Amino acid sequence: GESVGLHLPTLSVQEGDNSIINCAYSNSASDYFIWYKQESGKGPQFIIDIRSNMDKRQGQRVTVLLNKTVKHLSLQIAATQPGDSAVYFCAENNHGSGNTGKLIFGQGTTLQVKP
Amino acid sequence: EAQVTQNPRYLITVTGKKLTVTCSQNMNHEYMSWYRQDPGLGLRQIYYSMNVEVTDKGDVPEGYKVSRKEKRNFPLILESPSPNQTSLYFCASNRGLGYGYTFGSGTRLTVV
Numbered sequence: 206g207e208s209v210g211l212h213l214p215t216l217s218v219q220e221g222d223n224s225i226i227n228c229a230y231s232n233s234a235s236d237y238f239i240w241y242k243q244e245s246g247k248g249p250q251f252i253i254d255i256r257s258n259m260d261k262r263q264g265q266r267v268t269v270l271l272n273k274t275v276k277h278l279s280l281q282i283a284a285t286q287p288g289d290s291a292v293y294f295c296a297e298n299n300h301g302s303g304n305t306g307k308l309i310f311g312q313g314t315t316l317q318v319k320p
Numbered sequence: 321e322a323q324v325t326q327n328p329r330y331l332i333t334v335t336g337k338k339l340t341v342t343c344s345q346n347m348n349h350e351y352m353s354w355y356r357q358d359p360g361l362g363l364r365q366i367y368y369s370m371n372v373e374v375t376d377k378g379d380v381p382e383g384y385k386v387s388r389k390e391k392r393n394f395p396l397i398l399e400s401p402s403p404n405q406t407s408l409y410f411c412a413s414n415r416g417l418g419y420g421y422t423f424g425s426g427t428r429l430t431v432v
Binding site: 222231233234237239241247248249250251254256289296298307308310311313 | 324353425
């Protein structure tokens with residue numbers, strides 16, 4: 206069945222280091238992927254997205270990499286800051302059953318930034 | 321400001337007492353959806369709507385109802401809440417296929 210998963214439930218990094226959060230997806234027909242950040246007590250917040258016709262996209266301090274061959278997605282955060290501490294979710298656009306706007310979410314990785 | 325507004329933020333209720341969680345978006349999005357978030361289970365879709373008067377079940381629809389009479393509003397109705405519906409609920413909207421969601425701030429519901 207379809208699933209979107211993250212490799213590690215928790216990632217701990219030192220402030221100033223780069224962070225890499227990974228995600229594996231199973232639906233090879235998915236063509237749109239998003240990373241969300243969820244801080245405690247808040248709703249998920251859009252970080253960056255990528256479509257399947259690309260393999261890399263950069264934002265401010267963040268980069269998303271897409272490897273369609275192995276169905277793998279990663280989020281890289283440069284110079285991680287304490288404010289980056291949150292739960293990060295990957296999500297994919299589901300093309301099945303006509304529910305075209307639906308996103309399927311992974312379980313989430315908690316990023317802890319040590320000062 | 322473009323946003324999804326849901327109310328209330330917190331709600332404690334008793335088993336069987338009907339309740340409604342409201343959701344409104346100001347972005348003219350056609351697609352709206354309700355999710356619940358539970359530890360270890362992640363975000364699961366309850367119901368969705370692709371346009372006015374067009375709603376359908378998501379992955380966990382049992383015990384919930386929705387309506388979409390206007391484009392901007394998508395309330396979630398629990399006719400007879402039970403303790404297993406204690407959860408964190410999010411309303412979300414987007415323009416449809418190939419677009420990300422904008423989420424509301426969440427409603428933490430406790431059913432005792």
